[in-house]
Amino acid sequence: MLEIQPYWYPAINVRRSRRQYQKDRPIAAEARQRLHEVCSGFRPFNGVRVEFIDEPPDDIFANALGFYGNIKNAPAFLAFIGDTSNPNMQEKMGYTGEAAILGATSLDLGTCWVALTYNTRAVKSIIKLEKTEKLICVSPVGHTTEKWSFEEKVLTGFGSNHQRKPLTAMVSGLPQSSWPAWARSAVEAARLAPSAMNRQPWGFLVEEHSITVYVKDRGPEFNVARRLDCGIAMLHIELGALNRGATGNWDFLTHPQVARFSVK
Numbered sequence: 001m002l003e004i005q006p007y008w009y010p011a012i013n014v015r016r017s018r019r020q021y022q023k024d025r026p027i028a029a030e031a032r033q034r035l036h037e038v039c040s041g042f043r044p045f046n047g048v049r050v051e052f053i054d055e056p057p058d059d060i061f062a063n064a065l066g067f068y069g070n071i072k073n074a075p076a077f078l079a080f081i082g083d084t085s086n087p088n089m090q091e092k093m094g095y096t097g098e099a100a101i102l103g104a105t106s107l108d109l110g111t112c113w114v115a116l117t118y119n120t121r122a123v124k125s126i127i128k129l130e131k132t133e134k135l136i137c138v139s140p141v142g143h144t145t146e147k148w149s150f151e152e153k154v155l156t157g158f159g160s161n162h163q164r165k166p167l168t169a170m171v172s173g174l175p176q177s178s179w180p181a182w183a184r185s186a187v188e189a190a191r192l193a194p195s196a197m198n199r200q201p202w203g204f205l206v207e208e209h210s211i212t213v214y215v216k217d218r219g220p221e222f223n224v225a226r227r228l229d230c231g232i233a234m235l236h237i238e239l240g241a242l243n244r245g246a247t248g249n250w251d252f253l254t255h256p257q258v259a260r261f262s263v264k
């Protein structure tokens with residue numbers, strides 16, 4: 001069993017959705033091993049799992065007619081699988097899946113959460129799903145066509161131009177001047193979380209000892225649950241808090257609230 005890892009935190013700032021991969025550059029055995037360890041070891045909640053398929057028989061982002069979407073030449077992929085009978089599955093999936101994404105990022109590998117444009121049949125021929133399980137998303141994994149290394153990106157602040165709403169549009173509760181340091185670090189990390197179509201559907205209620213995540217933006221979901229995006233932001237919150245020495249627990253809540261992180 002793997003706990004939340006502080007080394008995932010610097011990956012928050014440099015992670016970007018990557019869609020073009022180097023065709024003939026395989027992932028080193030050591031990196032594959034480490035990613036397998038994250039996927040099989042980091043399972044904080046029942047009912048969700050991430051599988052890393054490092055030698056797929058088929059390109060799941062391509063079909064006979066060409067490409068499904070815009071992901072090119074990915075040598076490997078992650079599959080995000082949730083048990084539909086499990087309460088709070090979507091947010092648990094986002095939280096757990098993002099650990100694999102950040103783990104891959106810190107290994108200098110590109111990723112991209114993909115909800116729609118891939119060959120589900122090809123994935124299901126590789127991974128056996130239980131009766132109540134559903135394939136929620138996938139992500140390509142591999143070396144991208146870009147030249148910068150992970151360390152270079154961390155050092156130069158590459159990531160700082162993420163297109164995100166300002167914090168004031170997503171945070172309520174205590175005035176900014178009274179945010180504890182852990183809470184500021186947490187919401188700044190959550191702001192950089194990826195979301196489907198970059199819709200950033202979350203709101204964060206900051207109180208003295210807690211942050212409550214809720215679904216702020218309503219309306220049609222386009223087949224991707226906003227609670228999944230919120231789950232991704234939850235992992236970022238916890239990593240941001242941890243970076244300032246704060247640990248805590250999650251309590252799941254009912255819609256439109258998602259979960260509350262309470263520091264110890």
Ligand SMILES: Cc1cc2nc3c(=O)[nH]c(=O)nc-3n(C[C@H](O)[C@H](O)[C@H](O)COP(=O)(O)O)c2cc1C
Binds near residue numbers: 015192194224
């Ligand atoms: C749940 C989820 C589903 C996504 N689905 C797709 C997808 O089907 N195709 C795609 O190209 N990008 C997809 N994305 C990537 C988002 O478009 C991307 O995260 C967002 O625009 C923010 O950009 P960034 O990840 O580079 O910060 C998805 C992201 C999330 C979180």
